[in-house]
Amino acid sequence: MGQTLYDIIQNLLKQVLSMVNTPGNAYYLPGWVTSNNFDPYGNKIGMSWTVTLTDPGVIQAAAGICPTVDIVKSVCSGNSSAIGAPNNNPTLVLGSGQPGGMLVTGGSNAYLATLSSPDPNVPFNIVATGSISSLPSPLPQNLVITGDFTFTQYCCCSLDNKTCCTTPAPAVGTGTFTATVNGPCNIVVNFAITDLAPNVLTIGVTSMTFTPPMKAGTQTPNITVTVDITDIPAGANRQSYNNMAEEAFNSPMALENVNQQINAVMNLPQQLTFIGNTLTSLIDGYLKANNLYPFGPPTMALF
Numbered sequence: 001m002g003q004t005l006y007d008i009i010q011n012l013l014k015q016v017l018s019m020v021n022t023p024g025n026a027y028y029l030p031g032w033v034t035s036n037n038f039d040p041y042g043n044k045i046g047m048s049w050t051v052t053l054t055d056p057g058v059i060q061a062a063a064g065i066c067p068t069v070d071i072v073k074s075v076c077s078g079n080s081s082a083i084g085a086p087n088n089n090p091t092l093v094l095g096s097g098q099p100g101g102m103l104v105t106g107g108s109n110a111y112l113a114t115l116s117s118p119d120p121n122v123p124f125n126i127v128a129t130g131s132i133s134s135l136p137s138p139l140p141q142n143l144v145i146t147g148d149f150t151f152t153q154y155c156c157c158s159l160d161n162k163t164c165c166t167t168p169a170p171a172v173g174t175g176t177f178t179a180t181v182n183g184p185c186n187i188v189v190n191f192a193i194t195d196l197a198p199n200v201l202t203i204g205v206t207s208m209t210f211t212p213p214m215k216a217g218t219q220t221p222n223i224t225v226t227v228d229i230t231d232i233p234a235g236a237n238r239q240s241y242n243n244m245a246e247e248a249f250n251s252p253m254a255l256e257n258v259n260q261q262i263n264a265v266m267n268l269p270q271q272l273t274f275i276g277n278t279l280t281s282l283i284d285g286y287l288k289a290n291n292l293y294p295f296g297p298p299t300m301a302l303f
Contacts, residue, residue, distance in 0.1 A: 006123040009193070010116060012292060013126065016283055017115040019290075027286045030108045030139055038278075039108040039140075042147075048097035049261040053090050055251040062090040062244045066155035068237045069171050076157035076166070083161055085168035088154035092248055094177065094258075095147045102147030106140040106181075109133050124193040134184040143181040149227065150174050151245040173241045175229040177249065179258065182222040183213030191279060198293050201284040205276040208266040212259055218252070221259045225249035 003011075020029040033039050053059065063084025069075060070082035084090075095102030112130040117123045132143050151173045156164035188209040195202035212221040227249060229241045248254055265271060287293050 004120075004123075006117060006120040009123045009126075012287070013115045013117065015290075015292065016286055017112055019286055020112050020282070026289075027282065029110045029112060030135065032282060033108040033110055036278075036281075040103040040105040041107055042100065042103040044099055046095070046097040046099050047102040047147075047265065048093060048095040049102075049258070049265070051092040051094060051249075051254050051257045051261065053092055053248050053251070053254055055248075055253045058244075058248045058251045058254070059084070059089055061247050062153045065153045065171055065236060065240060065244055068240055069155060069233050070157075073234065075155070075169075080157040080159050080165055081161065082155050083158045083164075085154040085156040085164055086162070088168045090151065090153045090244075090248060092152075092245070092254065093150045094145075094261075095149075102145065104143065104145050106143040107132060109135050109139040109141065109143075111135055124196075126191055126193065128189040128191070130187050130189075132185045132187065133181065142183075143185055145177075145179040145181075147177060148174065149177045149245070151229075151241070151248065153244070171233045171236065173229050173232040173236070173245065175227055175231065175242075175245070177225060177227045177245075179223050179225045179249070181212050182224060185213065186211040189275065189279075191276060199288060201280055201287065201293075203276050203280045203283065205272045205279065208263075208272070208275065210259070210262050210266055219256075220252040221255045223255050223258065225255075 016027075019025060019027045020032070022028060023031075026032070037043070053062075066082040066084050076082050110130060110132055111134050112128060114129045115126065117126050119125060133141060152170045153173075154168040155171050156168040157166040159165050188211075189205060190207045191203050191205040193201065194204045212223060214220060215222045225246065227242055227245045229238055229245060232238055232241045266275075
């Protein structure tokens with residue numbers, strides 16, 4: 001009995017999996033990522049993430065910025081004093097939205113653990129699982145995100161240190177940050193072969209899931225963030241701003257929000273298209289180079 005379509009595709013995927021994990025060839029994944037300028041990532045596109053800050057400790061600590069501004073600038077008059085404006089949580093924006101405003105490095109430490117079609121009844125639907133930061137040196141040992149950030153605390157004057165008697169105003173600090181992921185990250189990519197014929201391959205990615213390592217005994221991503229404030233409101237204490245921003249960055253809620261942002265960005269339509277084109281280029285190049293296309297005409301278009 002001849003091979004089924006499922007058997008043929010599984011055999012192709014098995015060969016591709018072996019090749020992308022074998023050093024010394026043009027399709028070895030770490031080298032391919034580097035040679036195609038995917039590490040660092042962000043030089044050619046702009047990224048900007050807004051991190052939601054709802055941790056009570058972070059909110060309370062960030063409110064301490066307001067009195068330092070008032071001491072120097074005398075924002076409040078009479079018996080009023082500066083406080084963090086209630087119901088106006090501080091905001092944290094990563095990146096500038098411009099190419100180079102946020103970079104991701106370390107993606108070349110990439111290993112593909114599985115590549116298969118899990119359902120024989122739908123052989124063109126494929127799942128890839130892999131990891132980043134699991135291969136030994138000299139490959140980079142950590143995924144690192146660097147870039148610009150903006151930290152905004154809202155301040156107002158108060159007569160009772162509880163409620164505002166003036167309109168809340170933003171006190172904005174900007175600077176640079178480094179976020180280091182401490183350990184291997186897992187990635188799951190769901191995609192489909194939407195066209196397959198002699199020397200023709202088209203891949204469409206439907207979803208991606210990024211899972212960072214977690215801190216021991218918690219569900220908090222094991223990410224360490226450092227910051228350097230370069231521009232703060234006149235009169236504000238630079239170290240206070242650094243401390244507040246760093247505490248905000250490293251709070252469990254903020255770190256989980258960063259993880260959510262990564263997954264949200266990865267699943268944007270343009271990003272799924274980009275990854276689909278990248279996978280198409282990688283697998284198509286390998287199949288052509290090794291004469292592995294198994295089908296004759298006509299094109300087997302699924303859609």
